[in-house]
Amino acid sequence: MPNGADTAWLLISTALVLVMTPALGFFYGGMVRAKNALNTLMMSFSSLGFVGLAWAFFGYSVAFGPGSPWCGGGVYFFLRGVGLETQGTIPHLLFFAYQGTFAIITAALISGAIVERMRFSAYLAFITIWSLVVYAPIAHWVWGGGFLAKLGALDFAGGTVVHINAAAAALVCALVVGSRKDYARQAILPQNVPFTLLGAGLLWLGWFGFNGGSALGANRIAALAFVNTMLAPIATLVVWTILDLMRTRKVTAVGAATGIVVGLVAVTPAAGFISPMAALVIGAVAAIPSYYALLYRARTRLDDSLDVIAAHGIGGVLGALLTGVFAQKSWNEAGADGLLFGNAAQMGPQAIAIVVTIVYSGVLTFVILKAIALVIPLRADAREEGQGLDFTQHGEEAYSRGEGAILLLDKRSDS
Amino acid sequence: MKLVVAVIRPERLSSVLEQLFRAEVKGLTISRVQGHGGEIERVETYRGTTVKMELSDKVRIEIGVSDHFVDAAVEAIIAGARTGEVGDGKIFVLPVDKVVRIRTSEEDRAAVTPVGVPAG
Numbered sequence: 001m002p003n004g005a006d007t008a009w010l011l012i013s014t015a016l017v018l019v020m021t022p023a024l025g026f027f028y029g030g031m032v033r034a035k036n037a038l039n040t041l042m043m044s045f046s047s048l049g050f051v052g053l054a055w056a057f058f059g060y061s062v063a064f065g066p067g068s069p070w071c072g073g074g075v076y077f078f079l080r081g082v083g084l085e086t087q088g089t090i091p092h093l094l095f096f097a098y099q100g101t102f103a104i105i106t107a108a109l110i111s112g113a114i115v116e117r118m119r120f121s122a123y124l125a126f127i128t129i130w131s132l133v134v135y136a137p138i139a140h141w142v143w144g145g146g147f148l149a150k151l152g153a154l155d156f157a158g159g160t161v162v163h164i165n166a167a168a169a170a171l172v173c174a175l176v177v178g179s180r181k182d183y184a185r186q187a188i189l190p191q192n193v194p195f196t197l198l199g200a201g202l203l204w205l206g207w208f209g210f211n212g213g214s215a216l217g218a219n220r221i222a223a224l225a226f227v228n229t230m231l232a233p234i235a236t237l238v239v240w241t242i243l244d245l246m247r248t249r250k251v252t253a254v255g256a257a258t259g260i261v262v263g264l265v266a267v268t269p270a271a272g273f274i275s276p277m278a279a280l281v282i283g284a285v286a287a288i289p290s291y292y293a294l295l296y297r298a299r300t301r302l303d304d305s306l307d308v309i310a311a312h313g314i315g316g317v318l319g320a321l322l323t324g325v326f327a328q329k330s331w332n333e334a335g336a337d338g339l340l341f342g343n344a345a346q347m348g349p350q351a352i353a354i355v356v357t358i359v360y361s362g363v364l365t366f367v368i369l370k371a372i373a374l375v376i377p378l379r380a381d382a383r384e385e386g387q388g389l390d391f392t393q394h395g396e397e398a399y400s401r402g403e404g405a406i407l408l409l410d411k412r413s414d415s
Numbered sequence: 416m417k418l419v420v421a422v423i424r425p426e427r428l429s430s431v432l433e434q435l436f437r438a439e440v441k442g443l444t445i446s447r448v449q450g451h452g453g454e455i456e457r458v459e460t461y462r463g464t465t466v467k468m469e470l471s472d473k474v475r476i477e478i479g480v481s482d483h484f485v486d487a488a489v490e491a492i493i494a495g496a497r498t499g500e501v502g503d504g505k506i507f508v509l510p511v512d513k514v515v516r517i518r519t520s521e522e523d524r525a526a527v528t529p530v531g532v533p534a535g
Contacts, residue, residue: 035426186429383500386426395459403449404470408458 003089006217010090010098013213017101020206021048021108027199027257028112028306034191035388036116037398043111043123050124051107051131055100062136064099069147072140089217098213099139106162107131112306113170114177116188117385120393122376126368130169134364138165138357153353154327154335154346156225157214159269159319160353167313168361170304176369177378179303181385191398193253200257204233207264211271221332225271229264232271232283236263239287262290262311266319270326273335278326282319290314317354324350416511416527419478419488422450423496423504428474431495435478438491441529443478454502473504479514479527 025044032040051059061076076082076096084091107127114123141148142161155161182188190196211229215222240259241251266286267279274282293310304310324346327338337343369378379385384392391397423431428445435443449470457468480488489506497503516526 182429383498386424386498388426391457391459396461397459400459401449402466404451405459405466405468408465408467 002086002091003217006089006219007091007094009218009222010094010213010216013209014094014098014101016206016209017098017105017213018048018206020101020203020210021045021105023199023202023206024105024108025199026195027203027261028115030192030195030197030199031190031254031306032115033188033388034399035390035397037191037390038396039120039389039393040111040115042120042394043115044108046120046124047104047108047111047127050128051104052100054128054131055103055136056096059103059132059136060096060099062132063103063139064096064144067140067144069145069150070141071137071146072144095216099143102158102162102210103131103135103139106135106158106166109162109166109308109312110169110173112308113174113304115305116389117180117379118173118177119377119380120389122372122378125372125376126173129368129372130365133368134169134361135161135165138360141356142353148349148353148356151349151352152336152346153349154273154323155269155320155353156272156323156335157211157268159265159316159323160357163265163268163312163316164320164354164357165361167309167311167316168358169365170308171302171313172362172365173369174302174304174309176366176373179301180305181382183303183305184301190254193257196257197253200260204229204260204264207268211268215272221272221334224276224331227276228267228271228274228279231276231279232267232286233260233263235280235283236260236266236287239284240291243287243291258290258294258307258311259287262286262315265312265315266322268316269320270323273323273327273332273338275326275328275331278322278328282322282326285322286315286318289318320350320354321347416479416481416514416523417485418509418511419476419480419485419492420507420509421476421478421492421496421504422448422452422473423476423492424498424502425472425474427496427498427503431476431492434491434495435488438487440478440480440484440488440491442527443476445477446475448473448475452502452504454500471502479511481524481527 021044025041029037029041057078061074062072065072065075067073082092082096084093087095107130139161140146142155207229208226212222212226215225236259237256240255244251244255263283263286266282270282290310293314294307297304297307297310325339327335327346328341329335329337336346338346380389380392450473451469454471459466459468478488485508492506514523514526
């Protein structure tokens with residue numbers, strides 16, 4: 001029989017991680033212009049549907065089905081054999097659902113690099129295929145008994161699988177889809193900073209399920225990961241605030257929201273392997289490279305519009321490396337000792353996992369985008385981009401005043 | 416003096432401003448307005464409700480200029496605002512009876528000449 005407490009915690013964690021995707025929509029949606037607000041939110045919401053469905057049909061089996069060290073087999077296609085039997089200490093079906101929420105948010109993360117210009121149908125095709133061809137195999141390598149797990153790479157809750165992976169894809173997406181036509185020509189200001197703060201707050205809440213749930217039980221490691229998920233962003237937020245103060249003498253709200261997310265990203269691979277003080281150090285250190293990467297990126301031609309690379313890529317790489325520094329067997333016996341605890345060799349698998357993920361995700365993302373471009377243009381056309389994607393892709397507006405709107409009662413009156 | 420009033424697409428505002436500043440037309444007022452200029456209708460759907468948006472968001476620019484600046488201002492607006500599609504907007508040039516600069520009580524041509532530029 002499954003353990004009741006473990007099952008209860010994973011049920012809650014699954015719901016917490018699921019809500020991170022709408023939260024991400026608000027985090028991203030606040031930072032774009034009003035004419036693209038719905039489109040940006042929909043890029044996250046649609047991932048719930050399309051990636052979720054792909055996960056149930058194929059993705060789960062590719063990631064967690066028995067197979068080779070490179071790829072899971074087709075045993076669990078269409079959820080065959082995924083029932084209420086116990087896997088670990090929880091029902092197998094619950095494990096499937098919990099992992100599905102990770103696939104959904106990882107694909108949605110990429111959208112930050114291509115907001116305000118990507119054609120919505122091309123985006124849907126991209127995230128669906130990407131979740132099967134890129135996300136599921138990498139999840140298999142790290143968590144499904146694949147070769148990175150055998151190598152001994154530590155990734156507690158998905159620093160590599162989720163964040164580095166999404167950031168590598170985001171870089172390629174930004175390059176292949178191209179910059180917004182207004183990028184670096186005119187100021188593009190966030191339409192609703194409170195949305196961005198709301199999103200960051202809800203992401204933090206959800207992340208307790210993301211990291212805490214990754215212990216796959218209601219146990220001491222869950223408590224460790226949970227507390228570290230609280231501590232790391234606390235330190236990042238403080239350091240980010242100080243950096244902001246030193247640079248502009250003002251503490252920015254968008255900066256605070258970004259700092260929280262960077263801290264969460266950085267502690268993700270380490271959460272269940274490190275001491276609480278190490279979590280504070282990781283959080284504090286993580287602020288610095290991401291902060292300056294954001295400033296630098298904005299001066300380049302690379303329109304990674306919402307800085308997926310600076311937040312999730314730089315933060316993710318730093319977290320994965322620092323996991324190899326701060327991991328401590330006295331906190332988690334199932335983990336390993338890191339550099340600080342006499343095991344410099346742990347840095348090897350950490351670095352290999354990072355490089356392998358970046359290369360695989362980057363190359364395959366390029367191939368998928370080029371394949372889709374043969375069928376559908378990746379970008380909305382220039383006129384649609386000018387009018388905004390809310391009306392042109394969705395036929396709705398985020399902030400419609402309704403003046404001059406004439407009710408069409410049926411198709412025939414539409415003359 | 417003339418008052419140049421232009422109604423343009425909101426997404427062209429930045430390029431119109433750029434053209435105006437390049438033409439050294441300084442001093443203007445903009446407002447967000449809604450209007451209809453015969454453009455293709457926009458149909459939006461909210462659940463079961465389908466609506467035809469007869470009014471589109473536009474930006475109105477008002478510029479008071481001395482006579483010899485009218486053509487420069489009009490050309491700059493056209494250069495910045497034209498996309499070639501229905502809905503690009505209109506420019507109206509109106510006579511002005513009197514202009515007063517509030518700060519100095521200067522009138523007419525002196526009032527529409529930017530600070531630092533000799534009138535005339």
